Structure formats: C-alpha cells, structure tokens
Amino acid sequence: MPRGKHRRPRTNPLTRRVVAAGTGTAALALPLLSATNANAAQPAKAPAALQTAPQSAPSAAKAKSLTYTTKKGDTLYGIADRYDAQGGWRQLYKDNREAIGDNPRLIHPGLDLKVRATKTPSTPSKTADKASAPAKKSSVARATQASAKTYPNTLDGWIREALDIMAQKGIPGSYDGIYRNIMRESSGNPAAINNWDSNAVAGTPSKGLLQVIDPTFAAYHVPGTVYDPFDPVANITAACNYAAARYGSIDNVNGPY
Structure with a gap:
C-alpha cells in the first residue's frame, strides 16, 4: 500500500473535550468544560436510572x-x-x-x-420551665367548632378545647381565669384529688384540675364532654359552668370556691 500524507480530520472543539468513562461493557460520555470558552456546553443531565430516588416522608415518632x-x-x-x-x-x-x-x-x-x-427529656432548667409554661391570654374565647379542630394533650390544649366548647354553650370565661384557678387548685395535675378537707370527710373529695366534687360535677356537667371528673376538658367545663352560675364567671374566682 503506498504511503501518503494522511490529513487529520478537523473536529469541533467541543467534541474533542469529550472522554469516555469505562463502565465495563458500556461507556458514559462526560463533557469536559473549558473555563476559557464562554459558549461551553452545560453538563448533560444524568440518566434517570442514575438520579437520586426521592426520599419518603419521615414516619411518625415511634414509642x-x-x-x-x-x-x-x-x-x-x-x-x-x-x-x-x-x-x-x-x-x-x-x-x-x-x-x-x-x-x-x-x-x-x-x-x-x-x-x-x-x-427523651433533657434536664430542665429554670429558664426552660418558664418558657414551657402555657402563655396567658386575657381575651374571652370566641366561638369555634371544637369538633373540627385538634388540640395537644397538654394543659394549654385542654384549656383551649374547653374554651371552644364553652363558647358554643354560652359559658363565660377566659384563658387567664381558667389557668389561674387551675394552678391554685391542682398545679395542672388532672389526677389530683383532695382526701383531707371537709368535702373528703363528707365522702365527696375534690377531684381533677379545678377540684370539683362529684355532686357539683353531676349538676354542672356540660353535654358533649366525657362524664368523668378526672377528664381535663370535662372537669374544666363543669367547673366553669358552676362558677358562671354562682359567681358570674370563673374569671371572678380568686380563691377557694
């Protein structure tokens, strides 16, 4: 075969900046971008098979x-x-x-x-204790549909749910008035019971967040709430119903009632 001058074919600058990455039997073309070329092509989007799969939503905390x-x-x-x-x-x-x-x-x-x-609780500090206390509000609750809302299983949630029910039933009372009396009567413990005062001696100990005796709870129980004086919401609404009948509102109660 005669020897002749072989002309090297001209190629586009971009095509010369492509290398093949070996993957066994297949090769993936990866463009090399020139920092000096303002019109350099952008990297090709990775094939769908190599893209990161979407992460699933985090599951609820397990006990x-x-x-x-x-x-x-x-x-x-x-x-x-x-x-x-x-x-x-x-x-x-x-x-x-x-x-x-x-x-x-x-x-x-x-x-x-x-x-x-x-x-897993962390070691509480005095600052944290103050920060975690339910915020006080003096405004009277406005009517809302309690059944359409969800409430946290905390003192703040119990008071707010009770206020929504009270608003529907026309029972007066404010967050501040309920919170103040709860802290005096039970320190926020729905399982509190008084086994030593005159009511206890008479066989009707005071129970729950607002220390209601059974006869009072029976007389002022608010329909639609659980019939259980230890139930936080039922206890609050019955006590506020009683306070409204006797004092005009739980807001007017500042001592034993």
Missing part, C-alpha cells in the same frame, strides 16, 4: 419502651408528660396497674414503671 423509677412527689400525669408517653397517664397506669395498685393517684417512690416514651 420506645423504657423503665422509670419513681421518686417522691411523682405523679402519673407528670411522668407521662415528661416522656410524652403514648396514651398519656391513663395508658401508663394501665401498663403498670399491678405495680401501682388500685389508686392511680397514690404513687410510692421506688416503683419501676414501664413507659411508652416518644421522647
């Missing part, structure tokens, strides 16, 4: 079973609130009834309780 040893002054409500226990203090009592006994309001120190915790 983690742990053991809590009770201390002096502990309450089921306080323990359940601290660990955001699944099912609240009622489920906590149900899971540990054999250890606690028949009275959920009498907790002895040194009990090992099984807690379905959904969070």
Whole structure:
C-alpha cells in the first residue's frame, strides 16, 4: 500500500473535550468544560436510572419502651408528660396497674414503671420551665367548632378545647381565669384529688384540675364532654359552668370556691 500524507480530520472543539468513562461493557460520555470558552456546553443531565430516588416522608415518632423509677412527689400525669408517653397517664397506669395498685393517684417512690416514651427529656432548667409554661391570654374565647379542630394533650390544649366548647354553650370565661384557678387548685395535675378537707370527710373529695366534687360535677356537667371528673376538658367545663352560675364567671374566682 503506498504511503501518503494522511490529513487529520478537523473536529469541533467541543467534541474533542469529550472522554469516555469505562463502565465495563458500556461507556458514559462526560463533557469536559473549558473555563476559557464562554459558549461551553452545560453538563448533560444524568440518566434517570442514575438520579437520586426521592426520599419518603419521615414516619411518625415511634414509642420506645423504657423503665422509670419513681421518686417522691411523682405523679402519673407528670411522668407521662415528661416522656410524652403514648396514651398519656391513663395508658401508663394501665401498663403498670399491678405495680401501682388500685389508686392511680397514690404513687410510692421506688416503683419501676414501664413507659411508652416518644421522647427523651433533657434536664430542665429554670429558664426552660418558664418558657414551657402555657402563655396567658386575657381575651374571652370566641366561638369555634371544637369538633373540627385538634388540640395537644397538654394543659394549654385542654384549656383551649374547653374554651371552644364553652363558647358554643354560652359559658363565660377566659384563658387567664381558667389557668389561674387551675394552678391554685391542682398545679395542672388532672389526677389530683383532695382526701383531707371537709368535702373528703363528707365522702365527696375534690377531684381533677379545678377540684370539683362529684355532686357539683353531676349538676354542672356540660353535654358533649366525657362524664368523668378526672377528664381535663370535662372537669374544666363543669367547673366553669358552676362558677358562671354562682359567681358570674370563673374569671371572678380568686380563691377557694
């Protein structure tokens, strides 16, 4: 074959800046961009098979079973609130009834309780305690459809749900008035019970957030709420209904009533 001068074919600058990345039996063309070429082509979009798959939405927090040893002054409500226990203090009592006994309001120190915790609490500080206290509002609640809303299973949520129900039933009262009386009567513990005052001696101990005796609860129970004086919302609404009949409003109550 005669020797001749072989002319090297001219190629586009962009095509010379393409290299093949070996992948076994296939090759993926990857463009090399020149920093000096203002018209350099942008990198090709990766094939669909190589793109990152969309991440699924995070699932709801799952309860983690742990053991809590009770201390002096502990309450089921306080323990359940601290660990955001699944099912609240009622489920906590149900899971540990054999250890606690028949009275959920009498907790002895040194009990090992099984807690379905959904969070691990950090060591509280005085600043954090103040920040976590429910915000006070003095305005009277406006009517809303309680059934169309959801409320957190906390003191703040119980008060707000009660206010919405009260607004529908025409029962006066404000967040500030309810909160102030709850903190005086039970310190926010829905399982609180008074076993030593004159009512207790008469066989009708005061119960719940606003320390309502059974006869008063029966007389002023608000239809649509649970018939249970230890139920937070039922207790608040019955107490406010009673206070409205006797004092005009729970806002007018600033001491034992």
